[in-house]
Amino acid sequence: MKDIVADRLNKIEDLEQRKLLKNIMTSVFLNLVDYQEEMNRKLEEKVFNEITGTTENLDIYVTVCSRDELDPIHEFLYPMIPGDAEKKNCNMTDIISRLSAKEEVHLLTLFLQCDFVKSKELINSQRAFHGEMITTEGQYRIQVSLQQNKTYMDEIEKLYNVFQKNSIPWRTVNHPYANKFFDAVLVGCEGTLKEEEEIQEIRINLEEYEEYKRLNMVPLWNIARIELKNQGFPIPAMDKVNFEHILSLRKPGVEHGYLIDGEEEMIKYIKRTPEELIVVSPQEKSGSWNVLKVTQPVSSKSADLAYELISNKRKNSFMDAFIRKQAITVRAKGEISRIACSFEATQDFELEHVEIKEQEGKATETYDMNPFISDHVRSEKDKKxxxxxxxxxxxxxxxxxxxSFLVSEIQMYFPEYKCEGELS
Structure with missing residues (x-):
């Protein structure tokens, strides 16, 4: 509007009239234009904020790194299991007692840097591999089998339960490294182990999988476990039954996301403001609350990572945010394509074809990243x-x-089908 006014004024040939009109426009009209533009900007910002909701700072970032390269003071990445930061040694006494009780003996955990299809072949083969256990008194020839380590998928399931307690819609955690950890389980040993021996080294030959083997790897994500104390005393809630516990977010940082992790019966609901979490709870005494801090990433820190930093962050699109607010899912290929293109991590993927068919029981190229979410309404075997x-x-x-992340997200939009993915 200002450009239009300036253009019209410049076309007035009479300088006196131009000066007079310019003074009038500057003193009255242009101030009104500035005010209108500011109001429009605030209205637009309000609409976008209402559509975006409260989950934009709850994006989960993941990667993996060697234990030797683990930075204990990293600004936004932390081990999924805090104990992984410490080196774990096998105890001979524990191994012997487990063997005597005919229990599984987990010697070590390794990471296979290979494609899912390749690792699936290994799981299905149930092969045994040869190796050596070197101790202070000699060495033993051993046989081990590889079992998929479910520890990190269990952590994601715990995170899902925390989201449910906080009444926040779940978004699949895009953790492509979590299912690539395997436990080496002892299945055979030549010789008799002695309790006084100390294990110095365990060597395992994975044959054609040896090139993919990585030891001492630690999966990371941007979730830190912290404690927050009440700000003052609990305030009686509006229902005159529960109490409002106010937790200030200024010290840990208002730019991050926060989830209350506590007993479900102690959390009625949670109110959120830019600088506070208000937990409505039957607990009447002041105290500390366990909180998951979803730290926002620092771009300069992610450039030095050996493995790619992956997230479930959605692209900043008003249309996608608006559609997610609606309760209706459009059953069309275009809608599936929109879902697939709405994530930053899937920019290299393009939907080619969608086909509805009967279940055949064949091997698939994808797996469910949300195995803990079950459909209690429909029977899995009856789904197409x-x-x-x-x-x-x-x-x-x-x-x-x-x-698999893409397909798992699409699965939540189309629960009446069993979604499977493949690459052309």
Missing amino acids: VMKLRFRASDNSFIRHDIL
């Missing part, structure tokens, strides 16, 4: 399969895992 074929320009070892 929605086969989603994608084209991917990415050729990394986690591409099938990213595809």
